[in-house]
Amino acid sequence: MPAHPPPDPNRDSSVPHPETWLKVQPDGLYCEPGGFYIDPVRPVARAIITHAHSDHARPGHGAVLASPETLALMDVRMGQGRAGATQQALDYGHPIILNGVRVWMEPAGHVLGSAQVAMEWRGTRAVVSGDYKRQPDPTCRPFEPIPCDLFVTEATFALPVFRHPPAGDEVAKLLDSVALFPDRTHVIGAYALGKAQRLIALLRQAGWDRPIYLHGAQVPLCDAYERMGIPLGDLRPATAKSRGDKDALRGQIVIAPPGAISGPWARRMADPVVCNASGWMQVRQRARSKGVELPLVISDHADWDELNATLDEVAAPEVWVTHGREEALIHEAAKRGIRGRALRLVGYGDEEDDAPVSPLPPGEG
16 A cells, blocks of 8 residues: 555544535536646636646646646647746656645656646545556556555546556567568657557567657657656658668567548558557457457456456545546446546547647658
């Protein structure tokens, strides 16, 4: 168990319920006494951001509080100055007081810099998870359960059908295919922030020390990871403008945004094996509909078992579900005496395989 002290089960009955101070508003989840939003979907005066994915981190806020890594990644994604008029970096485990609310962050295990937001006010503790996963990831700190009175969770894969295999097994499947088809290029769809870097690191762990080729949209965030101390090895631009380029990529691994793997860009590769790394690849029809020949079930979200295990670990008597398959998780939690509420927040979605392709810098592709 983590070192965080559990909430006091014998606290005074006059202590306010979290729903009296943590409110759902059109702009997102709002901590009323603290005067800040968590992952607001529209520009606000004060925002705490859990991680740098575009459905959680949006431009135009006044003051932004986030982990140092999240702020750096927001700058890469949005451009300097667009991640907040003022920015404050907060390291994991370092509490601050905002208008009487004690606030701190702990790792969420989703992507580099991802954080849970813990808040204490007048004797109650609420934790907002943001997106999270429980599988090991060499590119970010693992999720740390925080005992609390209220746990606010995602539910992207909250159905019993979603049980993700170990990511290392999926990488082994990929490398077996590369060995089986040495004259073909394996083109893997992986979201540019978090998934691409995790896949590269897993390939390195599995012994792939050859160059890994990148679509131009993947390069800036991979460079940012390396600047922040995450080694990714030999990365090169994936270009196939001539027959020589095309032949040079035979037997190689190319990583691209999911939106690029079935289009003209991928068809320039040498007889490509189209792959996609996503938790959704467990749904065969989804893989077929996207033209994926080799589905890789690698997710940056918790699966059904991990979501339920997390609820047990944080031991909160109440759970709110922000987005995803809310009703299934709430029903399962109720069997264990956990009260549930579906927030149905609008504006959050799955970044794993539906993101549009970012524009390429001039001359790339």
